[in-house]
Amino acid sequence: MKLGAKFFMGMSNPVDAELWMKTLESIFDVIECSENKKLRIAVFLLKGKVADWWISFQSRYPDPSIMTWTIFKEAFYETYYPPFYLDAKQNEFLRLVQGSMSVAEYHVKFVELSKYASALVAEERDRCRRFEQGLRVEIWPMVIAHGHQNFGMLVEATLRVETSIREGSNQGAQVTF
The missing domain is CATH 1.10.1200 (Non-ribosomal Peptide Synthetase Peptidyl Carrier Protein; Chain A)
Structure with missing residues (x-):
């Protein structure tokens, strides 16, 4: 205890x-x-x-x-x-997209749900591809261009891209004419 x-x-x-x-x-x-x-x-x-x-x-x-x-x-x-719960969680993983989540929130949810679909993300490369596929449109092209094969490096790069986009839009909002 x-x-x-x-x-x-x-x-x-x-x-x-x-x-x-x-x-x-x-x-x-x-x-x-x-x-x-x-x-x-x-x-x-x-x-x-x-x-x-x-x-x-x-x-x-x-x-x-x-x-x-x-x-x-x-x-x-x-x-x-029960198996139906595992099936539901696997389906949730398969449908997972970043949507309105931050990259950090998406990463946490991805890791949490990936245990239910371990066969789909058993290889590091597959894990990276699956993570990339769920990213928002404005982040995805900048991340996949690097072809990350290491999940940790992919997540770090994705966080950097998100920060860059956020800072860029904040700077644009401050410009006055």
Whole structure:
């Protein structure tokens, strides 16, 4: 609990389930937890209806000793992080464009959603191209001309272009005739 583990009570938002599981896995990694202890700790942290779900799920297995962390994780994700949610997030990533967002906001959203479409952006080059495709029209041509192959450098260049455009339009607004 000192490392940030929390009880899970089955919020309706799949993001909460994902965050809970990722937090647990990070903690387990830090404390070098065995597979058996991972299962016991996770089950301990289930409360309310989720604890009832686990009891019901576990009853399907006549021999509780075959229950593993992997089985728990798969069942948990299937129940609290369903495939339709992942599909919706992947579609959101595929439709992502900068629109009225700043480059910094677009970058954050891109990184957040890209985990749902990791196969599409597995290679650095693909990640760069996908990011470029979503940029606003006034930024896109100036960025793609450089053919960035490194995502970090692409984002930095895009931030510079956005700043340059913003400063240019601010200077133009100050000119009086």
